[in-house]
Amino acid sequence: xxxxxxxxxxxxxxxxxxxxxxxxxxxxxxxxxxxxxxxxxxxxxxxxxxxxxxxxxxxxxxxxxxxxxxxxxxxxxxxxxxxxxxxxxxxxxxxxxxxxxxxxxxxxxxxxxxxxxxxxxxxxxxxxxxxxxxxxxxxxxxxxxxxxxxxxxxxxxxxxxxxxxxxxxxxxxxxxxxxxxxxxxxxxxxxxxxxxxxxxxxxxxxxxxxxxxxxxxxxxxxxxxxxxxxxxxxxxxxxxxxxxxxxxxxxxxxxxxxxxxxxxxxxxxxxxxxxxxxxxxxxxxxxxxxxxxxxxxxxxxxxxxxxxxxxxxxxxxxxxxxxxxxxxxxxxxxxxxxxxxxxxxxxxxxxxxxxxxxxxxxxxxxxxxxxxxxxxxxxxxxxxxxxxxxxxxxxxxxxxxxxxxxxxxxxxxxxxxxxxxxxxxxxxxxxx
Numbered sequence: 227x228x229x230x231x232x233x234x235x236x237x238x239x240x241x242x243x244x245x246x247x248x249x250x251x252x253x254x255x256x257x258x259x260x261x262x263x264x265x266x267x268x269x270x271x272x273x274x275x276x277x278x279x280x281x282x283x284x285x286x287x288x289x290x291x292x293x294x295x296x297x298x299x300x301x302x303x304x305x306x307x308x309x310x311x312x313x314x315x316x317x318x319x320x321x322x323x324x325x326x327x328x329x330x331x332x333x334x335x336x337x338x339x340x341x342x343x344x345x346x347x348x349x350x351x352x353x354x355x356x357x358x359x360x361x362x363x364x365x366x367x368x369x370x371x372x373x374x375x376x377x378x379x380x381x382x383x384x385x386x387x388x389x390x391x392x393x394x395x396x397x398x399x400x401x402x403x404x405x406x407x408x409x410x411x412x413x414x415x416x417x418x419x420x421x422x423x424x425x426x427x428x429x430x431x432x433x434x435x436x437x438x439x440x441x442x443x444x445x446x447x448x449x450x451x452x453x454x455x456x457x458x459x460x461x462x463x464x465x466x467x468x469x470x471x472x473x474x475x476x477x478x479x480x481x482x483x484x485x486x487x488x489x490x491x492x493x494x495x496x497x498x499x500x501x502x503x504x505x506x507x508x509x510x511x512x513x514x515x516x517x518x519x520x521x522x523x524x525x526x527x528x529x530x531x532x533x534x535x536x537x538x539x540x541x542x543x544x545x546x547x548x549x550x551x552x553x554x555x556x557x558x559x560x561x562x563x564x565x566x567x568x569x570x571x572x573x574x575x576x577x578x579x580x581x582x583x584x585x586x587x588x589x590x591x592x593x594x595x596x597x598x599x600x601x602x603x604x605x606x607x608x609x610x611x612x613x614x615x616x617x618x619x620x621x622x623x624x625x626x627x628x629x630x631x632x633x634x635x636x637x638x639x640x641x642x643x644x645x646x647x648x649x650x651x652x653x654x655x656x657x658x
Contacts, residue, residue: 229262230544233293235315236305237270237286240329240356242277243533244303248540249281259541261548267293294319301543303536304328309336320344320352325552327539329356329532335430338443342560351552352560353539358431359384361531362524363538364510368438369561375514377439379479381658384431386506386526387415387422388454388474392491393504395462396471402457414506424453425474425489432476435510436487439478441564450488450571457491461581461653464611464624465493470579471501472655484569493579493657500658572633577606580627581653582642583620590647591623597645601638603630620649626657 232248234241248255248265256262268281269290293299294315302319304326306312313333319326321344328334334341334357345352355365359382368377383389387409394405406423409415421427429451437443454474465472470493479486494501499521503509508526513519525531546552553560584590595605604627611622627635639652 227256227260227262228548229264230300230547231264231266231296231298232301232303232540233267233269233296233299234265234303234305235269235290235293235312236307237268237273237277238305238307239529240532240536241268241270241303241305242279243529244305244536244540245277245281246279247533247537249279251537255537255541259545261544263540263544266299267296269293290315291318294322294324299324300547301325301327301540303540304330305536306330307332309333313337313341316341317344320348320350323348323350325351325353325543325547327353327536327543329354329536331357331427331430331434335433335443335446338434338437346554346559349552349554351543351546351554353543354434355539356532356535358382358434359508359510359522360524360526360528361534362508362510362522362526363535364435364512364522365438366538367512367520367522368435372512372514372517372520375516377480378513378515380435380439380476380510380512381479381500382428382431382435382476382508382510383473383500383503384476384508384510384526385422385428385474386508387419388425388428389503389508390414390506391423392454392457392462392472392474395457395459396466399459399463401459402454423455425451426453428474428476428489432478432487432489435476435478436485437561440480440485440566441561442485442566442568444487444568448487448568450490450574452490454491458653460611460622461579461655464581464622465579465655467609467611468493468579468607468624468626469496470494470657471496473500473503475500475658480566481569483566484573485566486569486574488571488574490656493655495658498658572631572636574632575629576632577629577657578627578635579653579655579657580625582623582625583649584623585647585649586619586621587647590621593645593647594623594625594642597641598625598627598638601634601641603635603638604628
């Protein structure tokens, strides 16, 4: 049986999980794949801290370039993260003729074109199944399982930290800041949680999904990103009163030759499957022209789930190498170039949830409704949520709209803010 050597760069949570999986299931993978995958080297600046696994003597090293140059190592696994030294090592490995597996969504979202072009130039594989959804095989689904479909849309809950916070805010009526502190204490949120709660982690993943689904990869600067940092608990409650649950959704959807790519807190009906994805779990729902809706659910992060996907990618590459080929030598690109282009944020249409703190005077809501109507935004439902005394002289009123262009709604809200009938800026959330 042919052997394929693997070198891991980074021996943190995911790197240790990958090493553990390769060592524990080596014989099982050999039986299933027909190739013996051998862990040759692990490089990290810290090789003394206990990671909870025992690796063979001589495997650990602090010399990452030597691992890349090792002729016995044919697959490099990058689990360092970020876009600094990780980018250099990935490019060095590809240029050295090594195949690469990475879970680094930030690296691929910001430098994917350069990395994919480098892999193609050297006829080596770059696999990144764990970059979106951790243990969920959404990358494999888009690259292979639904390859015969025109992808109409992808909607994803792709950040466990945000989903945990939103779940607890709804179930317990807790404030955002309180739940965030608990999430940090439990290890679900970083000490600096901005990448998660401001939506950028999800946006990185949305950019990757857009590339696979539609053949072009927008930059992060082109994507409209809204996080949950400023989400008010009263809006979580009021959304529930109308039969909706708020989720931070990545949206990648095509309309004609234009594609919407964005990240937004979104009202999802209770009856929708995505509304019932709770806690730290992730899910992605894909609509294909042949498959219709399919959904993929599981743990989106963590040592074992993420490592599971990385090890699966290693297995695919090893099987290819054992037969003397890669995806590129077979003429299979990372993703097929498409003609679609990014839809301007103002042209994206959606139904919206609006909350106004209206001045407690006659005709206030009539003024709001008139302004909305003048800008082509029609109301489908409205409700006053409390007496004026509870809001210090202003009345919370919630309105749900029919589908409207974002630019038209923004123009209407700007006029409402200057009309003198609202005590504070209106709250606007998208609806699925």
